[in-house]
Amino acid sequence: MSSLYRQLSDELRTGIADGTYPPGSRLPSESELAERYGASRGTVRQAFTVLAADGLISSRKGTRRLVLQPTLVQSFSQLHSFSQWAASIGETPGGRMVALVRREPTELEAGKLELDPGERVYHLTRLRLLSGRPVMVERTAYVERIGALIGGIVIDGDDESITIRLEELGVVFAHAEHTVSAIPAEADDAHLLGVRPRTPLLRELRRTTDPANRPLEWSDDRYLGDAVAFTVHNSVQANTLVRSSATVTKETPA
Amino acid sequence: MSSLYRQLSDELRTGIADGTYPPGSRLPSESELAERYGASRGTVRQAFTVLAADGLISSRKGTRRLVLQPTLVQSFSQLHSFSQWAASIGETPGGRMVALVRREPTELEAGKLELDPGERVYHLTRLRLLSGRPVMVERTAYVERIGALIGGIVIDGDDESITIRLEELGVVFAHAEHTVSAIPAEADDAHLLGVRPRTPLLRELRRTTDPANRPLEWSDDRYLGDAVAFTVHNSVQANTLVRSSATVTKETPA
DNA sequence: TCTTCTAACTTGTCGGTACATGTCCTCCCT
DNA sequence: AGGGAGGACATGTACCGACAAGTTAGAAGA
Numbered sequence: 172m173s174s175l176y177r178q179l180s181d182e183l184r185t186g187i188a189d190g191t192y193p194p195g196s197r198l199p200s201e202s203e204l205a206e207r208y209g210a211s212r213g214t215v216r217q218a219f220t221v222l223a224a225d226g227l228i229s230s231r232k233g234t235r236r237l238v239l240q241p242t243l244v245q246s247f248s249q250l251h252s253f254s255q256w257a258a259s260i261g262e263t264p265g266g267r268m269v270a271l272v273r274r275e276p277t278e279l280e281a282g283k284l285e286l287d288p289g290e291r292v293y294h295l296t297r298l299r300l301l302s303g304r305p306v307m308v309e310r311t312a313y314v315e316r317i318g319a320l321i322g323g324i325v326i327d328g329d330d331e332s333i334t335i336r337l338e339e340l341g342v343v344f345a346h347a348e349h350t351v352s353a354i355p356a357e358a359d360d361a362h363l364l365g366v367r368p369r370t371p372l373l374r375e376l377r378r379t380t381d382p383a384n385r386p387l388e389w390s391d392d393r394y395l396g397d398a399v400a401f402t403v404h405n406s407v408q409a410n411t412l413v414r415s416s417a418t419v420t421k422e423t424p425a
Numbered sequence: 426m427s428s429l430y431r432q433l434s435d436e437l438r439t440g441i442a443d444g445t446y447p448p449g450s451r452l453p454s455e456s457e458l459a460e461r462y463g464a465s466r467g468t469v470r471q472a473f474t475v476l477a478a479d480g481l482i483s484s485r486k487g488t489r490r491l492v493l494q495p496t497l498v499q500s501f502s503q504l505h506s507f508s509q510w511a512a513s514i515g516e517t518p519g520g521r522m523v524a525l526v527r528r529e530p531t532e533l534e535a536g537k538l539e540l541d542p543g544e545r546v547y548h549l550t551r552l553r554l555l556s557g558r559p560v561m562v563e564r565t566a567y568v569e570r571i572g573a574l575i576g577g578i579v580i581d582g583d584d585e586s587i588t589i590r591l592e593e594l595g596v597v598f599a600h601a602e603h604t605v606s607a608i609p610a611e612a613d614d615a616h617l618l619g620v621r622p623r624t625p626l627l628r629e630l631r632r633t634t635d636p637a638n639r640p641l642e643w644s645d646d647r648y649l650g651d652a653v654a655f656t657v658h659n660s661v662q663a664n665t666l667v668r669s670s671a672t673v674t675k676e677t678p679a
Numbered sequence: 680t681c682t683t684c685t686a687a688c689t690t691g692t693c694g695g696t697a698c699a700t701g702t703c704c705t706c707c708c709t
Numbered sequence: 710a711g712g713g714a715g716g717a718c719a720t721g722t723a724c725c726g727a728c729a730a731g732t733t734a735g736a737a738g739a
Contacts, residue, residue, distance in 0.1 A: 174722060200689060211724045216690090224478075229599060231636040232690050233731030239638055242602065247659065346660040353607035353627035353650030371625035371650070373607035396607035396625070403603045403657055428692060454719060465694045470720090486720045487701035 175210055176217035183218060187227055187238055197235040198228065226404045242404055251344055251379065253299050253307065254332035265300030266331065269363070273318065280312045283378050283389040293318025295333075298363050305364050306398040311390040317342060343381055350376040351401055360393050371396035429464060430471035437472060441481055441492055451489040452482065480658075505598060505633070507553050507561065508586035518585070519554030523617070527572065534566045537632050537643040547572025549587075552617050559618050560652040565644040571596060599636040605629050605655055614647050625650035 186192045199207070204215045219236060222228045230236045249255045257264035276284065276292045284292065292312040299307040313321055317337065324336045334344070355369040364370075373394040379387050440446045453461070458469045473490060476482045484490045511518035530538065530546045538546065546566040553561040567575055571591065578590045592598070609623040618624075627648040633641045 176722075202689080213725085214723060217722085226600065229636050229638055230690070231731080232729095233688085233733080234637075235689065237636075237638055239600070250659065346658070348656065348658050350654050350656045351605055351627075352654035353625040353648075355625050355650070369623070369625075371607040371609050371623075373605075373627075394607075396609070400604050400606035401655075401657075403605075403655075404600070405603075406600045407598065430692075456719085467695080468693060471692085484720070485701080487703080488719065490720085 176214045177221070179204070179208060179210065179215065179218035180221040183222060184225075184227065187222075192238050194238050194240045196238050198238060200235050223406065226406050229406070247344070247347070248334070248338075251347060252332055252334035253309070254335065257301055262301045263303070264331070265303060267298045267300070269296040269298060271295045271321070273322075276312065280389055284312065284314050284386040286314070291315055293321055295321060301398065305395075307392055307394045308360050308363050309390060309392050311388050313388045314386060317387050342387065344379050344387060345381050346384065347377055347379045349401075352376075353396070354393070356393070364393075364395060366395065373399060373401075375401075430468045431475070433458070433462060433464065433469065433472035434475040437476060438479075438481065441476075446492050448492050448494045450492050452492060454489050505601065506586055506588040507563070508589065511555055516555045517557070519557060520585070521552045521554070523550040523552055525549045525575070530566065534643055538566065538568050538640040540568070545569055547575055549575065555652065558652075559649075561646055561648045562614050562617050563644060563646045565642050567642045568640060571641055596641065597635050598633050598641065600638065601631060601633045603629055603631050603655075607650070608647070610647070618647075618649055620649065627653060627655075629655075 183192070183198070192198055198204075198219075201212045201215045201219070204210070204218075205212045208215070219228065219230065223230060226242065227239060228236045229239055249259050253266075254264040271293065273291055273293050276286055276290070280286070280292055281290075286292070292314065295309070295311045295313065297309045297311075298305055299309055320337060320340055320342070321333060324333055338344070352374050354372055354374050356364065356366060356372050358368055360372060361368040361370060364372075373396055375390075375392045375394070377388075377390045377392065379390075381387055437446070437452070446452055452458075452473075455466050455469045455473070458464070458472075459466045462469070473482065473484065477484060477490075480493065482490045482492055507520075508518040525547065527545055527547050530540055530544070534540070534546055535544075540546070546568065549563070549565045549567065551563045551565075552559055553563055574591060574594055574596070575587060578587055588598070606628050608626055608628050610618065610620060610626050612622055614626060615622040615624065618626075627650055629644075629646045629648070631642075631644045631646065633644075635641055
C-alpha cells in the first residue's frame with residue numbers, strides 16, 4: 172500500500188488525463204479535496220506538489236490551482252532507445268553496424284564508466300536511419316558485463332534495437348545524463364551521414380546507469396542538425412518548493 | 426523579509442558552498458536544525474526540500490541527509506539568466522544591445538505568446554559576451570506588459586541582466602519550455618558573432634510563462650557551438666525531456 | 680451606471696503532535 | 710569471534726490549528 176498523498180496525486184493525475192480536469196480549468200481547492208477524501212490539508216498539498224513537480228499544474232496564491240496544457244511526454248525508454256523513439260513518431264527505424272570491438276578504454280571512457288584498471292570496454296559504432304535516411308552516428312562504449320551480451324545480440328544478426336534486447340536480458344536502464352552541443356561534422360561523420368564535412372551536427376553525450384547508479388554505457392551520438400531537437404520543460408513555483416525533477420544545466424564543454 | 430524556510434535554505438546552501446558541509450558529508454538532522462534556529466521541524470523540512478530540488482543534497486529514510494558532489498547542476502533561475510549562468514562558471518558576463526523595437530508580432534510570435542489580434546510585442550536583439558568574447562545572439566519577443574518594463578530598464582543604461590531586474594519588478598517566471606537543436610550560422614549571426622556563415626550554432630528556442638501560464642517571452646538564442654552545452658538528467662521515475670524530429674517540430678515553424 | 684470596498688475564499692507559511700519505518704551501532708548471547 | 714536482538718536516531722507520513730496574503734465577486738455607495 173503506497174502512501175496516501177501518492178494515491179491522491181495518482182487520482183488527480185488520472186482526472187487530468189481523462190478530462191475530469193481539462194487543461195485551463197481549475198482544480199478543487201485544498202479544503203474541498205481534503206474533505207472529499209478524508210485527508211488533511213497538508214496531505215492534499217503533498218499530492219499537489221507531486222503534480223507540480225511534473226509540470227502538470229501551476230499554483231498561485233489566492234486562486235485555485237490551474238491545469239496546464241499537456242506537453243509532449245516521452246517515456247525514458249523512448250528517449251533512450253533510438254528504435255523506440257522512431258516507432259513512437261511513426262518512422263521506421265533502421266541501422267547499419269559499422270564496427271564492434273573489445274578494446275582498452277580511453278581515459279574519458281574509463282572515467283565516465285568508472286572502470287577498474289585493466290577493465291576493457293566493448294565499443295560499438297552504428298549508423299542509424301529514419302525511414303531509410305541516415306540521421307545519426309552512434310558511438311557507444313559498454314562496460315564489459317553489458318558488452319558481452321551485445322556480442323551475442325549483434326552476432327545473432329538483427330541489430331534492430333540493442334536496447335530492447337538488453338532489457339529482455341534483464342538489463343535495467345534507470346538514469347541518464349545527457350549533454351547536448353553543436354559541432355561540425357568530422358570526416359568520418361560526414362562520410363557516414365552523406366553530408367559535407369563541417370555540416371552542423373547535434374551531439375548528444377550520454378551516460379546511462381542502472382538503478383544502483385552503476386554506469387552501463389557511455390555514448391557519443393551525432394545527429395544531423397535538422398533531424399532532431401531536444402525539448403526540456405521545467406518549472407519553478409512561487410513557493411520555490413516545487414521544481415521540475417529534471418535539472419537542466421548549461422555548461423562550457425571541457 | 427522572505428520566508429523563514431527560504432532564509433534557512435539559503436544558510437544551508439552557503440554552508441555547503443563554503444565547506445562547512447563538504448560533499449560527501451552528512452547534514453545535521455531536522456530536529457537539531459529546528460532547535461538551533463528556533464524553527465519547527467516542518468519548516469526545516471521545507472528548507473531541505475528546496476536544496477533537494479536543486480540537486481544539492483539527497484535524503485534517505487533512516488540517515489541524515491547527504492551533501493552531493495557538485496555536478497554543475499544549476500537551478501532554473503540560472504538556466505534562464507545568461508548573466509547568472511556566466512557568473513556561476515566564473516566568467517564575466519557582458520552584453521551589447523543591437524536593437525529594441527515595438528512592432529507587430531510575426532505569426533509565430535503571436536502564436537507562441539498567445540497574443541490577441543492587434544497586440545504588439547517588444548523585440549530585443551542582444552549580443553552576449555563571456556569574458557569579452559561574443560558567444561550568443563539573443564532575439565527575444567516580450568509581451569506588451571513585460572516589454573513596457575524592458576523599455577525602462579534598457580533606457581536606464583546597464584543591461585547587465587534583464588531577467589534579474591524583471592524579477593525585482595515583481596515578474597515571476599514559472600514555467601519554461603526549451604527546444605535545442607543545431608543550425609548553421611546565418612549571415613546576421615555570423616556577423617555578430619564574428620564567425621563564418623554556416624558555422625555550427627546551438628539554437629535554444631525558449632517559451633517562458635508565469636504562474637497563471639500566461640506567456641511572458643519567446644526567445645531564439647543562438648550559441649557558438651563550441652562555447653556551450655546543455656546537460657539534462659532524467660530517470661525512469663521522472664522525465665521532462667523530449668526528443669523530437671525536426672519534421673514534428675516544424676508543425677510550429679521557425 | 681460606474682466605482683470602490685468589503686467579505687469570502689484560496690493558497691502560503693509556521694507551529695505543533697504522533698506514529699511508521701529504515702539505518703546503524705552496541706551489547707549480549709552463543 | 711560471530712551473529713542476532715534491541716534501541717537510539719533519522720526521515721517519511723499524516724494529522725491538526727492558526728494566521729498571512731493574494732484573488733475575486735458582489736454589495737454598497739457615489
